[in-house]
Amino acid sequence: MAVPELIRIVSRDSPMALAQVERVRAELTAAHPGVRTEVVPVRTTGDKWLGDLSQVEGKGAFTKEVDAALLAGEADLAVHCVKDVPADRPLPAGTVFAAFLERDDVRDALVHPDGLTLDELPPGTRIGTSSVRRSAQLAATRPQLRCVPLRGNANRRLAKLAEGEVDALLLAAAGLERIGRADVISEVLSPDVMLPPVGAGVLALQCREGDTGLIEAAAALNHPDTHRETTAERMLLHVLQGHCNSPIAGLARVDRSGELSLRACVFTPDGKTRLNAHEWAGRLDPATLGTSVAVALLRQGAREVIDGIPH
Numbered sequence: 679m680a681v682p683e684l685i686r687i688v689s690r691d692s693p694m695a696l697a698q699v700e701r702v703r704a705e706l707t708a709a710h711p712g713v714r715t716e717v718v719p720v721r722t723t724g725d726k727w728l729g730d731l732s733q734v735e736g737k738g739a740f741t742k743e744v745d746a747a748l749l750a751g752e753a754d755l756a757v758h759c760v761k762d763v764p765a766d767r768p769l770p771a772g773t774v775f776a777a778f779l780e781r782d783d784v785r786d787a788l789v790h791p792d793g794l795t796l797d798e799l800p801p802g803t804r805i806g807t808s809s810v811r812r813s814a815q816l817a818a819t820r821p822q823l824r825c826v827p828l829r830g831n832a833n834r835r836l837a838k839l840a841e842g843e844v845d846a847l848l849l850a851a852a853g854l855e856r857i858g859r860a861d862v863i864s865e866v867l868s869p870d871v872m873l874p875p876v877g878a879g880v881l882a883l884q885c886r887e888g889d890t891g892l893i894e895a896a897a898a899l900n901h902p903d904t905h906r907e908t909t910a911e912r913m914l915l916h917v918l919q920g921h922c923n924s925p926i927a928g929l930a931r932v933d934r935s936g937e938l939s940l941r942a943c944v945f946t947p948d949g950k951t952r953l954n955a956h957e958w959a960g961r962l963d964p965a966t967l968g969t970s971v972a973v974a975l976l977r978q979g980a981r982e983v984i985d986g987i988p989h
């Protein structure tokens with residue numbers, strides 16, 4: 679199957695998303711010299727609405743318009759942060775994942791103007807984050823800190839920090855690196871301190887189902903270990919069926935010997951309840967590992983925890 683001459687790439691129009699597209703273009707042209715790419719930026723509901731995401735459609739707020747452009751034939755390839763692609767439901771009908779790019783840093787980072795670390799923050803420090811996963815984990819271990827809702831893309835959050843709206847931020851290290859602002863990081867938090875979300879640091883390429891030439895071309899960018907990790911993590915979420923307000927964290931890792939493991943937690947928003955499961959795949963395929971870890975959490979009462987959180 680011939681590689682298409684022109685690949686039109688659709689993505690969110692935030693600085694981070696456009697940096698992601700540049701990486702994809704570079705990898706595509708390296709794999710297929712001579713291919714031309716074009717960028718089709720779209721603004722998503724999640725970019726326009728700066729209030730509580732659960733008041734709009736919540737899940738899919740960062741992907742809906744991108745998927746629509748792909749399905750309408752306005753572009754051929756969509757670039758998504760896997761973290762933003764709902765895992766509780768199938769991909770939009772007529773679309774498939776064609777590749778998962780090699781994973782970036784999965785960790786969250788603290789941004790503090792004076793370079794303080796988490797342990798050095800004074801009581802009452804206002805941490806800007808609208809992530810229930812981040813605030814639950816902080817509440818559990820650092821109840822003296824205060825999380826205040828803050829949305830908007832990373833650049834806008836950094837601007838709000840500079841204006842003094844909050845005292846510190848928690849953001850994905852990978853995102854800050856993509857926008858060239860890793861310099862503002864005061865501490866990168868280990869997954870033991872702040873377990874990342876499902877899909878952290880992974881970019882996915884999505885195509886129309888029947889577009890076999892392009893699907894094959896895009897598959898050259900697939901990173902097999904990232905694919906395994908992402909598959910396990912997304913199946914975990916699929917089985918757990920969380921909602922916008924349910925704090926869930928999950929991190930799969932392929933270790934040096936090639937073994938896949940998955941660690942996951944379900945929290946109450948106040949962080950007081952923390953269900954935890956960690957399993958190795960052994961002979962299980964990645965999706966079955968994801969299912970197994972989800973079932974381990976359900977046995978501990980994850981359904982009751984998730985459903986008990988207002989949404």
Ligand SMILES: NCc1[nH]cc(CCC(=O)O)c1CC(=O)O
Nearest residue numbers: 759761849850852853878879880
């Ligand atoms: N919801 C926005 C979003 N989606 C993906 C990332 C970070 C990069 C990644 O994990 O791929 C971010 C920003 C953030 O959480 O700080």
